[in-house]
Amino acid sequence: MCGIIGCVSEKDCCGILYDGLKRLEYRGYDSAGMAVLGETLAVFKKKGGVDSLAAFYAPGNTGIGHTRWATHGAPSDENAHPHRAGKIALVHNGIVENHAALRRELEGAGERFASETDSEVLAKRIARAYRGDLLSAVRDGLSRAEGSYAVAVIAEDRPGELVAARRKSPLVAGKGQSGAFVCSDIPALAGMAEYIARAEDGEFVRISSGEIEFFDASLRPVPKTFFRAPQAETWLFAAGGDRMRAEIAEIPRALSDTLGALRQTDLAPCARALRTAKRLFAVACGTAYHAALAFAYAVERDAHIPVYCLSSGEFRCRPPLIAAGEVLVAVSQSGETADTLAAARLAKERGAYVIAVTNVGGSSLTAAADFCLVMRAGAEIAVAATKSYNCQLLCLNYLAAQLVFFKETALPPWYDALGDLPAAAQAAFSAFADVDRLAGALTGARAMFFLGRGQDEPTAKEGALKVKEISRVFAEGMPAGELKHGPLALVEGGFPAVCLSTQASLAAKSENTLAEVRARGGYCALFTQQQKWLKESCADVRCRLPALPEPLMPVVAVIPLQYLAYKMCLARGLDPDKPKNLAKSVTVE
Ligand code: F6R
Numbered sequence: 001m002c003g004i005i006g007c008v009s010e011k012d013c014c015g016i017l018y019d020g021l022k023r024l025e026y027r028g029y030d031s032a033g034m035a036v037l038g039e040t041l042a043v044f045k046k047k048g049g050v051d052s053l054a055a056f057y058a059p060g061n062t063g064i065g066h067t068r069w070a071t072h073g074a075p076s077d078e079n080a081h082p083h084r085a086g087k088i089a090l091v092h093n094g095i096v097e098n099h100a101a102l103r104r105e106l107e108g109a110g111e112r113f114a115s116e117t118d119s120e121v122l123a124k125r126i127a128r129a130y131r132g133d134l135l136s137a138v139r140d141g142l143s144r145a146e147g148s149y150a151v152a153v154i155a156e157d158r159p160g161e162l163v164a165a166r167r168k169s170p171l172v173a174g175k176g177q178s179g180a181f182v183c184s185d186i187p188a189l190a191g192m193a194e195y196i197a198r199a200e201d202g203e204f205v206r207i208s209s210g211e212i213e214f215f216d217a218s219l220r221p222v223p224k225t226f227f228r229a230p231q232a233e234t235w236l237f238a239a240g241g242d243r244m245r246a247e248i249a250e251i252p253r254a255l256s257d258t259l260g261a262l263r264q265t266d267l268a269p270c271a272r273a274l275r276t277a278k279r280l281f282a283v284a285c286g287t288a289y290h291a292a293l294a295f296a297y298a299v300e301r302d303a304h305i306p307v308y309c310l311s312s313g314e315f316r317c318r319p320p321l322i323a324a325g326e327v328l329v330a331v332s333q334s335g336e337t338a339d340t341l342a343a344a345r346l347a348k349e350r351g352a353y354v355i356a357v358t359n360v361g362g363s364s365l366t367a368a369a370d371f372c373l374v375m376r377a378g379a380e381i382a383v384a385a386t387k388s389y390n391c392q393l394l395c396l397n398y399l400a401a402q403l404v405f406f407k408e409t410a411l412p413p414w415y416d417a418l419g420d421l422p423a424a425a426q427a428a429f430s431a432f433a434d435v436d437r438l439a440g441a442l443t444g445a446r447a448m449f450f451l452g453r454g455q456d457e458p459t460a461k462e463g464a465l466k467v468k469e470i471s472r473v474f475a476e477g478m479p480a481g482e483l484k485h486g487p488l489a490l491v492e493g494g495f496p497a498v499c500l501s502t503q504a505s506l507a508a509k510s511e512n513t514l515a516e517v518r519a520r521g522g523y524c525a526l527f528t529q530q531q532k533w534l535k536e537s538c539a540d541v542r543c544r545l546p547a548l549p550e551p552l553m554p555v556v557a558v559i560p561l562q563y564l565a566y567k568m569c570l571a572r573g574l575d576p577d578k579p580k581n582l583a584k585s586v587t588v589e
Contacts, residue, residue, distance in 0.1 A: 001069040002081070002093040003027035004171075005188065006152030006162045008207045009061045009179030012036075016178065016192065017065035021050045023188035026381045027093075028069025029578055031080035035089035037062040041156040043089055045080035049578075061179070062159050064152045066091035072099065073116030083120045086127030087156045088137075092119035093184055094148035094169040102144065121145075126153060135206050138163045139219055148338070150199075152182050161208040164199070170336045170364055171199040173212045174229055180207045185336065186229065186362055187379045195226035198362060227362065244382035244470070244576040248562055254387040255394055255555070256422040257376035262398045270327075270371040273353035275406040277327045279305055281352070283312040283343040284331035287385040287465060291357075291392035292331050293458040294554050298400040301455075301551070302412045312339035316346055324351025331396070332356070333380060333388040335363020344368045357395045359388050373399060382577050384470050386562045389462060393555045394421060414549040421555055427546035428559040431527075434543040435560045438525050439567035441496075441541065445473055448496040449487060450561070451480040451513055456500035459554050463498060463561030469579045471568035480513040493521035498561070500527050502545065502553035507533040514538045527560060529553065 003024025007013050017034050025032075032053050033045025038060025046052040050067050066081035072095070073079035082089040096102070099118035106124050107113070113120055126141030134155050142149065148168035154161070164171055164182040174181045174193025182205055183189050186196055197214070199205050203222060204215040214222040267274075280299060282292040289311050296307035310318070312330070316339075322328060328347035332340045335358035344354050345368055356369035359377045366372045375391035401415045442448070448467065452460035457479045464477030478487065480499065491497070497517045501510035511534050514524045518538075526539035529547045536542075545557050569576045 001028050001071070003067045003184045003188070004064070004091040004093050004150055004152050004182075005184070006064040006091070006154070006164060006182045006207075007062075007179050008160055008162055008210070011061060011178070012059055013061050013063040013179070014057050017063050018050070018053055020181070020183060020188050020192065021053065021065045021067050023381070024184055025050050025067050026383055027184060028067050030070050030075035031068045031077070032066060033080045033082050034063060034065040035082040035084070035154060036060040037154050037156060037159050041089060041154070043082055043084050045077060045082065047075050047077050047080065060159070062154055062162060064089060064091045064154055064162065071095055072118040079115045079117050081119060083115065083117065083123040085120070085123040086130065088123055088127040088130060088153060090119065090123040090126060090151055090153045092122055093150045094167070096121055096145050096149065097147035098145070122149065122151060130155060132157070134158055134161055134163045135204060135215065135219060138165055139204060139217075142167075150184060161206070164205040166199045166203060167201050168338065171205070172362075173197050173199060173205045173207070173214075175212055175226070176229075180210060180212050182207070185334070186360060189229060190379070193229045196229045196362065197224040197226045198364070198367065200367075242382070242575070242577050244384055244386060244566055247380055247382050247386045248559065248566065250378065251387045251390050251559060252422040252425040254377040254391050255425055257378070258391045258394050259418060259421065261374065261376045262395065265373060267402050270353065270355055271406050273325075273327050273370075274403045276325070277305065279326070280307045281322050281326065281328040281347065282307050282309040282331065283315045283328065283340060285312050285337050285339055287389050287462060288331040288333060288337075288340070288392060290458045290462040290465070291389055291396055292329070293461070294393055294455065295329065295331075295396035295400060297455050297458070298397055298551060299403060302400055303403045303407055312337065312343040315343040320346070320350060322347050322350050322352045326352045327355065328352050329355045329357065329396075329399070330365060330369065331358075331392055332363075332365050333359045333377070333385055333392070335360040335365035341365055341368060355399070357392060357399070359391065383579050383582050384466055384565070384576065389558060390425065390555055394418065397552065397555070412551070414551045417549045417552055420548060421552065424546045424548050424552075424556045425559060428556045431543045431545060431560040432563055434541065435564050436567060438541045438543065439564055439571055441523065442568055443571050445496050447474040447490065448498065449483070450475060450477040450498045450500070451483060452477070452500035453480045453506045453509055454503050455551070455554055456502055456557070459500050459558050459561065460498075462558055463500075463564070466562055466565035467568060469582055470565045470574070470576050471572055472574060472580065473568060480510065483513060483516060488516065488520070491517055491520040491522045495520075495522045496525070497522050498525045498527065498564075499539070500557055501534060502529060502557050503550055504530060504533060511535060511538050527557060
C-alpha cells in the first residue's frame with residue numbers, strides 16, 4: 001500500500017523521483033521521502049504528502065523514493081522511508097511479518113533502530129550483508145524475511161547502481177531515454193519509460209551501466225521480454241482541481257475507449273470454458289466486488305446459470321468448491337489487489353480457467369489469468385474508484401453477452417445499446433443539479449441508507465461505499481426488502497434514504513419501500529429513469545436518470561451517486577482525493 005520508485009538517470013534524478021512519487025501518491029500519502037546518490041548519499045524524508053519533498057534537492061543520478069501508507073509505526077519523519085543503515089538506503093512496500101523476531105535478533109547484535117517500522121529491519125540486514133556486492137547483499141538480507149516486499153536499495157559507494165527485489169508486492173522495471181527505473185506500478189512510469197518488464201515473485205532486478213538485468217532467487221540471470229509502456233496520453237493525469245471530480249468527468253470517454261478495446265478483443269480463447277460452464281465464480285474487493293455482484297445478476301438473468309460471487313478475501317476462507325474446468329472471473333482495477341490475486345492463483349491451482357477484468361494491462365492479475373479483458377479507463381488516481389467501476393460494468397456486461405452467445409448462439413437484446421453508454425453517461429451528468437440540492441439537504445446527516453432491489457442492489461452498495469469513504473458519513477447499502485428486517489429501527493425524523501429504481505417490474509416495490517421510510521419521518525431521495533411509474537409524491541427529492549435498456553442502467557445509475565459522495569465530502573470540508581486511512585491499491589492481505 002506504499003509506492004516505491006528507483007532510478008539511475010542520465011541527469012539529476014530528484015525531479016524524476018518527485019514526478020514518479022506524485023503519480024504513486026494514490027498508494028499512500030502519510031509520509032514521503034527520497035535518497036539521492038551523487039558524491040554523497042543525501043536522504044530527505046517527511047511526514048505528509050509528496051508535496052513536502054518539493055523543497056528538497058540534491059545532485060546525483062541514482063536515487064530511490066517512497067510514499068507511505070503506514071502499517072507499522074505511525075506516520076512521522078522517523079518512520080518515513082528511505083531507511084538508512086550503514087552504507088545502504090532502502091525503500092519498501094509490503095509487510096515483513098516476522099519483523100519483531102528479526103529486530104530482536106539485530107538488537108541483540110548491537111543494532112539500534114531509528115524507526116518503529118518493519119522495513120528498517122530489512123535495511124539493517126542488507127547493510128550487515130553488504131561487502132561491495134549490492135545484489136548479493138540484497139539477496140542475503142532478504143533471505144529470512146517473511147511476508148511481502150518490493151524493495152529498492154542503493155549503496156553510498158555504488159553510484160549508478162540500484163538493486164530491487166519483489167515478493168508478493170508489485171514491481172516493474174522500465175527503460176526510456178532519461179534512464180532506467182523500478183517502480184510499484186506501470187502507470188506511474190508512463191512518459192518516462194518506453195519499455196517495461198515485470199518482476200515475478202522471488203526475482204531481483206539490477207540497474208547498472210544503464211542496463212536492466214533480472215535474476216532468479218539463486219542470482220542466475222533471467223531473460224525478460226520488455227513490452228511497450230502505455231502511451232503517456234492514455235494515462236493522462238487529471239490536471240488541476242481534484243482528481244475524483246475530474247475522473248467522474250472522464251466516464252463518457254473511458255466508456256467509449258473501453259468499448260473500442262472490447263470490440264477488438266478476440267474472446268475465442270475463452271469460448272470453450274464459457275460454453276461448457278454450468279456455473280461461474282466471481283471474485284473482487286470493494287468497488288470491484290460490487291461490479292462482480294452486478295455481473296452475477298446479469299449472467300443469472302441472461303445466461304441462466306448461477307454465479308457464486310465472493311469478496312476475494314473470503315474466497316480462500318470458504319470450502320474450496322471451484323474445480324478443474326470451472327471458470328473464475330477476477331475483477332480488479334489495479335490488477336494488484338493481494339486478495340484478488342491470491343483468489344485467482346488458488347483457482348488456477350485447482351485447475352480452473354481464470355478470466356481477469358482489469359484496468360492495467362501487464363498487472364500481476366493479467367499474468368495470473370488465462371484470459372484478460374483490459375478496460376481503458378485510463379489512470380485512476382483518486383482513491384475512490386469511479387470511472388473504473390463504470391468500465392468494469394461495461395466489460396462484465398460484454399462478457400455476459402458473449403457467454404449468452406457461446407451458449408445460445410444469439411446475443412441478448414440489449415447488446416447493441418452498449419454503444420449508447422458513453423452518451424448516456426454524459427446525459428447522467430444532467431442529474432447533478434438535483435444532486436447538488438440533495439447534498440445540501442444532507443449536510444447534517446450522520447448516517448444514511450442506500451436501497452435497491454434486483455439489479456439496483458449492487459448500485460446501492462456502491463453508493464454507500466462511496467459516501468462512507470469520501471464523506472465519512474456512515475452509509476449502508478442493502479436490498480430494499482431487508483429494510484423491515486431490522487434497519488428500519490434506525491429511521492426517524494429526517495433520516496435519509498436514497499432509493500434506486502431502474503426496473504419497471506420492481507417500481508411498485510420501490511414505492512412501498514419509500515412509503516415505509518416516509519411513514520417514519522425519513523427523508524427520501526429517488527433515482528430513476530421511470531418518472532411516470534412512481535408517484536410524484538413518493539420522495540422528497542427525485543433525480544432523473546437517462547433512459548437505456550433496463551439491463552444497462554446500472555452502468556450510468558451510479559454516476560449521480562458517485563457525484564453525491566463527492567459533494568457531501570466537499571460540504572464537510574474534506575479532501576476527496578485523500579480519504580482517511582485508505583490507499584488506492586491494497587497490495588497487502
Ligand atoms: C473504493 C475502492 C476500493 C477498491 C478495492 C479493489 O472506492 O477503490 O474499494 O475497489 O480496493 O481494488 P482493485 O479494483 O484495484 O482490485
